[in-house]
Amino acid sequence: IKVNITLRAAAGLTQKPVIYSGSGETAFLVTHGSFIVQGVEFNGIAHGTPFGLDFIDVNADLNVPSPFVLKIDNCEFDNCQSKSIFISGNTETPLDSVFVTNTVFRDNNKEDMYFQQTRHSSNIFPGGYKYGLVQNCLGVGVKNDGDGYFSYIEPGNRDSSGHPSPTLIVNHCTVDSAYDGLSTYTTAGAVVENCIVTNLKDTTLYAFAVESSRYTGALATTVENCITFNEPHAIREGNAYSTTIIKNCIDADPMYNNPANMDYTLKSGSPGKNAGTDGLDIGYIPGGINTGIKQIKDQTPTSFQLSQNYPNPFNPTTIIEFSIPNSGNYSIKVYNMLGQEVANLLNNEEVPGIYRVNFNASGLSSGVYFYILSGNNINLVKKMMLLK
Numbered sequence: 001i002k003v004n005i006t007l008r009a010a011a012g013l014t015q016k017p018v019i020y021s022g023s024g025e026t027a028f029l030v031t032h033g034s035f036i037v038q039g040v041e042f043n044g045i046a047h048g049t050p051f052g053l054d055f056i057d058v059n060a061d062l063n064v065p066s067p068f069v070l071k072i073d074n075c076e077f078d079n080c081q082s083k084s085i086f087i088s089g090n091t092e093t094p095l096d097s098v099f100v101t102n103t104v105f106r107d108n109n110k111e112d113m114y115f116q117q118t119r120h121s122s123n124i125f126p127g128g129y130k131y132g133l134v135q136n137c138l139g140v141g142v143k144n145d146g147d148g149y150f151s152y153i154e155p156g157n158r159d160s161s162g163h164p165s166p167t168l169i170v171n172h173c174t175v176d177s178a179y180d181g182l183s184t185y186t187t188a189g190a191v192v193e194n195c196i197v198t199n200l201k202d203t204t205l206y207a208f209a210v211e212s213s214r215y216t217g218a219l220a221t222t223v224e225n226c227i228t229f230n231e232p233h234a235i236r237e238g239n240a241y242s243t244t245i246i247k248n249c250i251d252a253d254p255m256y257n258n259p260a261n262m263d264y265t266l267k268s269g270s271p272g273k274n275a276g277t278d279g280l281d282i283g284y285i286p287g288g289i290n291t292g293i294k295q296i297k298d299q300t301p302t303s304f305q306l307s308q309n310y311p312n313p314f315n316p317t318t319i320i321e322f323s324i325p326n327s328g329n330y331s332i333k334v335y336n337m338l339g340q341e342v343a344n345l346l347n348n349e350e351v352p353g354i355y356r357v358n359f360n361a362s363g364l365s366s367g368v369y370f371y372i373l374s375g376n377n378i379n380l381v382k383k384m385m386l387l388k
Contacts, residue, residue, distance in 0.1 A: 002032035004068070004349070009039030016041040016076060021055060030058045034068040034348075037075055044079040044108075055080055058095065059088040069347055071099045074288060080108040087115045097131040097344055102288035105139040105150070106262075112139045113151040131344050132168040135360075138264055138284040142178035150175040150197075152183050167343070169363050170195060172276065174264050174284035176256075177201070181231070189219030191363040192226065194276040196254050196283035200231040220245050222363075225277050227254050254283065277362065278317055300352040301325045306373045306380035309359070313385040316362045320345070322373050322380075323354045330375035332357060337368055345371070361386050 009017050018041045021027045027042060028035065035056070042055040055077055058070055070087075077084040084105060087095070098115065105112035113134065139150035151170065168190040174197075175181050181197045184190040223235055224247040235246060255270035257263045264284055266273050272282030280289070301323035309318045324330060330350050334343035342364060345357050359371075366388045373380040 004033040004035075006036040007038070007040060008036070013039070018043050019055075020045065021053065021080075026053050026057045027055045028057070030056065030070070032068070034070070036069070036071040036073075036348075038071075038073045039075065041076040041078065042080070042084070044081055053080075053082045054086045055084050057083075057086045057088065068095060069097045069099075070095060071097075072101070072103055073099070074102045076104045076106070077108060077112065078106045080110070082109065083111045083114040084108050085113045085115075086111075096347055097133075099133045099135075100137060101133065101135045103137045104262075105137065105142070107141045107143070109143050111149045111152045112137075112142060114149075116152070133360075134168075134170045134173060136172045136285055136289040137174075138262075139173070139175045140177055140259075140262070140264075142180070149180045150178050150182050152185060167363060169193075169360065171360065171362065172280070172283060172285060172289060174198075175200075176259060176264065184221055189363070190221045191224070192221065193224040193362055194226070194278070194280070194282045196227045196229075196272060197231065198227075198229040198254060222247065224248055225275065225282060227252060227272050227282055229253050295353045295355050301354060304373070304376075304378050304380060306371075306382055308382055309371070309384045313387040314361070315386065315388050316364075317358060317360050318384065319356055319358055320371060320382075321354065321356045324350060324375070325352050326376055327351050328376040330373065332371060332373050334359065335370045335372070336364075342369070 016039055019027055021042065021044050035058075037056070044053075044055070056070075056072070070085075072085065085100065087098070100113060115132065134151060142150055150173070168184060170182065170184065170190065170192045171194055173182060173195045175195070176197075177199045179201045181200050181202075182192065182195060184192060222245045224245075226235070226249045228235065228249070228251050230253075235244070235249060250271060252271045254272050255267040257265045257267055263286075265286060266281050266283065270281075274281060276282050303323070303325060305323040307321040309320045311318060320332065322332070327350065330346060330348065331344065332346040333341055334345065336342050343359065343361075345359055361369075364386060366386050369384050369386060371382055371384060
């Protein structure tokens with residue numbers, strides 16, 4: 001793929017359309033452009049046997065003219081022989097943001113998500129991507145005993161030479177019966193919250209692996225409001241260079257309703273019921289959490305508008321609405337009081353309409369922030385307050 005592509009299921013379907021991948025095949029090789037996929041199932045079954053190689057392989061170099069975005073929402077990945085979503089560690093892919101939301105992974109052979117990239121001194125986004133969000137995902141039955149992670153996120157930044165790790169949030173994910181668990185590996189300052197990891201098969205080291213980064217003084221990874229159960233090592237810190245902050249995590253039976261039938265909702269009385277930092281159940285929530293941009297009215301506004309976020313003050317999520325009268329490329333970025341960019345909520349081509357986007361500030365500290373809508377020669381600014 002060398003252009004921007006959106007692959008979206010038609011509205012109102014009762015069953016997701018399926019893309020089948022055959023022996024040794026990569027379904028989509030993304031080399032130049034943004035790739036957005038919504039409401040689609042990927043299945044590696046070929047002639048009754050799992051043969052599909054990598055379903056989505058992002059593999060680009062520094063010759064790409066501008067950074068791009070990878071967004072996967074409301075999808076399913078089944079029977080992949082290798083890595084379901086693979087950001088190559090052998091190239092210098094200039095990704096801006098990576099979003100994997102409201103998605104289910106079943107019976108894949110290797111990593112469900114493998115985000116690994118080398119860095120390069122001239123890479124305009126050192127570390128490969130600036131922002132990563134893995135939210136409301138379910139991973140069941142990753143098989144391989146050597147590469148069997150639900151997530152393996154290694155941006156390749158292992159020193160302090162001016163190549164910071166991306167901003168990474170992993171939220172509301174459930175991992176069950178995989179070989180290895182949820183790993184942020186060398187990502188400094190990651191936030192892992194409201195997640196459940198159960199029944200893992202690895203009895204050695206990597207059940208629920210967390211590494212803050214591999215350089216002295218790196219920002220600590222925070223693991224908060226998570227549940228582990230029936231695994232040998234619970235939350236594991238993997239290096240001696242920086243610490244992992246663990247808050248309100250327990251080792252207890254999450255009490256799934258019917259996991260044999262892929263029902264990972266929580267029974268009444270579960271320790272994860274309504275126990276999330278956002279008041280929702282801990283772990284994966286069927287039906288999805290609205291994490292991205294949503295067009296709420298398709299009427300054509302007469303002017304650009306950026307509404308005040310609500311609630312405001314907020315903790316940790318808030319909603320931002322905006323109106324655009326003309327098609328074009330728009331961005332919504334969040335900045336702190338020092339003028340440093342801390343989040344990129346939107347960077348996409350949009351048609352005229354009224355839109356709503358959710359902002360999760362779990363990884364930020366209390367304070368005043370500014371959000372800016374830019375595009376088509378406009379810059380609209382509003383102020384908001386995060387109180388934790």
